Amino acid sequence: xxxxxxxxxxxxxxxxxxxxSSAFQGKKQYKPCKRLVLYFHDIIYNGKNAANAxxxxxxxxxxxxxxxxxxxxxxxxxxxxxxxxxxDNNLHSKPVGRAQGLYxxxxxxxxxxxxxxxxxxxxxxxxxxxxxLGADPILAKRRDISIVGGTGDFFxxxxxxxxxxxxxxxxxxxxxxxxxxxxxxx
Amino acid sequence: xxxxxxxxxxxxxxxxxxxxSSAFQGKKQYKPCKRLVLYFHDIIYNGKNAANAxxxxxxxxxxxxxxxxxxxxxxxxxxxxxxxxxxDNNLHSKPVGRAQGLYxxxxxxxxxxxxxxxxxxxxxxxxxxxxxLGADPILAKRRDISIVGGTGDFFxxxxxxxxxxxxxxxxxxxxxxxxxxxxxxx
Amino acid sequence: xxxxxxxxxxxxxxxxxxxxSSAFQGKKQYKPCKRLVLYFHDIIYNGKNAANAxxxxxxxxxxxxxxxxxxxxxxxxxxxxxxxxxxDNNLHSKPVGRAQGLYxxxxxxxxxxxxxxxxxxxxxxxxxxxxxLGADPILAKRRDISIVGGTGDFFxxxxxxxxxxxxxxxxxxxxxxxxxxxxxxx
Numbered sequence: 001x002x003x004x005x006x007x008x009x010x011x012x013x014x015x016x017x018x019x020x021s022s023a024f025q026g027k028k029q030y031k032p033c034k035r036l037v038l039y040f041h042d043i044i045y046n047g048k049n050a051a052n053a054x055x056x057x058x059x060x061x062x063x064x065x066x067x068x069x070x071x072x073x074x075x076x077x078x079x080x081x082x083x084x085x086x087x088d089n090n091l092h093s094k095p096v097g098r099a100q101g102l103y104x105x106x107x108x109x110x111x112x113x114x115x116x117x118x119x120x121x122x123x124x125x126x127x128x129x130x131x132x133l134g135a136d137p138i139l140a141k142r143r144d145i146s147i148v149g150g151t152g153d154f155f156x157x158x159x160x161x162x163x164x165x166x167x168x169x170x171x172x173x174x175x176x177x178x179x180x181x182x183x184x185x186x
Numbered sequence: 187x188x189x190x191x192x193x194x195x196x197x198x199x200x201x202x203x204x205x206x207s208s209a210f211q212g213k214k215q216y217k218p219c220k221r222l223v224l225y226f227h228d229i230i231y232n233g234k235n236a237a238n239a240x241x242x243x244x245x246x247x248x249x250x251x252x253x254x255x256x257x258x259x260x261x262x263x264x265x266x267x268x269x270x271x272x273x274d275n276n277l278h279s280k281p282v283g284r285a286q287g288l289y290x291x292x293x294x295x296x297x298x299x300x301x302x303x304x305x306x307x308x309x310x311x312x313x314x315x316x317x318x319l320g321a322d323p324i325l326a327k328r329r330d331i332s333i334v335g336g337t338g339d340f341f342x343x344x345x346x347x348x349x350x351x352x353x354x355x356x357x358x359x360x361x362x363x364x365x366x367x368x369x370x371x372x
Numbered sequence: 373x374x375x376x377x378x379x380x381x382x383x384x385x386x387x388x389x390x391x392x393s394s395a396f397q398g399k400k401q402y403k404p405c406k407r408l409v410l411y412f413h414d415i416i417y418n419g420k421n422a423a424n425a426x427x428x429x430x431x432x433x434x435x436x437x438x439x440x441x442x443x444x445x446x447x448x449x450x451x452x453x454x455x456x457x458x459x460d461n462n463l464h465s466k467p468v469g470r471a472q473g474l475y476x477x478x479x480x481x482x483x484x485x486x487x488x489x490x491x492x493x494x495x496x497x498x499x500x501x502x503x504x505l506g507a508d509p510i511l512a513k514r515r516d517i518s519i520v521g522g523t524g525d526f527f528x529x530x531x532x533x534x535x536x537x538x539x540x541x542x543x544x545x546x547x548x549x550x551x552x553x554x555x556x557x558x
Contacts, residue, residue: 059244059245059431082479102478102486105266106267108268116302117486129506133505135287135304144315145315145317148319148505149520150518156531247428290473291452293472294454298492302488320490321473321490333521334503334521
């Protein structure tokens, strides 16, 4: 019947609409399209540990030197790092890549940092880079920074990374747990 | 009738097409999906104002020191800052957050800077961070930088920020007006 | 006939679905929506070339100075640059803009850098800025960094840039070829 057919037709149009709109919303979903949990390990150069150190203070405000983090919550220190990335929290595990870039201590009355760095991954599982940027209120248990781009396996990806301080030994070693959540995958 | 029904069918398909394609284009519209106007205030450390200063020169080219901006349009100076953000242009208004990161003077024959910083907002209206990156031709009345990501209330946002120098007092204080326009909201 | 019409109807729905889903995927295509090939030229300040230099070392780890790149693969050096951008590989061609920002040498046992900079284009062809971020394994023939935003003609653009070292003269001059591929154009 014409009438019945028309109903089918309307039904099909609606289903089409529904399927597409869900696909459409699905693109920018709030559930990550890809996840990774990685650790990186930072050993700060203190004038005596040249062989082991993976980072160095390279800038400081007037009156501070470069072998010890500045007073006033290290305000003004910039450190450059090349830290091993591991799959678990063991510094001696086989690295799957390097975390490279800088952190900048940027508050006078508490510990916070501005981070600009890349994960350069080079393992059987992942080949490519992930670019991070953001404010790090170090003393908070969890803090989120932005993932603003990527290359290789992470071509054009965007997302958010949740950072936790997994260990902290004096002012020489710290280890960060990075939970990477991509919300735009290509 | 079969013929009439077919026409309806075509019509429905077209309407579906139309509705979806407009929704589709609507996602990346050129009208901001969210706007904010905020001010931040920078007081540069000059060796005498440790209590008030909100930023410090931490790097400079050979021959320059860290208590006065370098000659040649401050070329090569990197300053780290932790500046209060206010809703109006009054330095003494209650801050709604902090602007944290660095600016880099990067031209020898005029005033320009490269900016990498975050707005860390913590007020009843906004909780979250906004990540900025871009070239700042300081002497231009308006200049645009990129908003490359965000967290919290600004989860995954992208946009453009228009900066204006709202006040400038010698080489110790400046205030920027930041018109934030998000074009990708989540 | 009702049956035939229904078939048409299904067919139309499918075609609609097909057309839209291809439009949908087309947005995030893997073929660039815009391409540019540009060169930039970096002359590092060495204490003697103040007139010609376009970049300067402004930060270094303890024990290094600022007129010569640090030992250990320059680890810890930060250089600020304001480099001319040209359409071909000739340093003396008319610049179409400036590459401005910083590079950070970030490995102790090979040459790698972290890059944060902007292309500020100002020519008859292009007006606007492009923001780059990424890890640069300098010795690799081709390496990809992220394009995380833009303004003006490059409003909200994202993409990937492939960098090649086009020339390298001692530790004073280098020239990079930058193949810009935008995958999100607005």
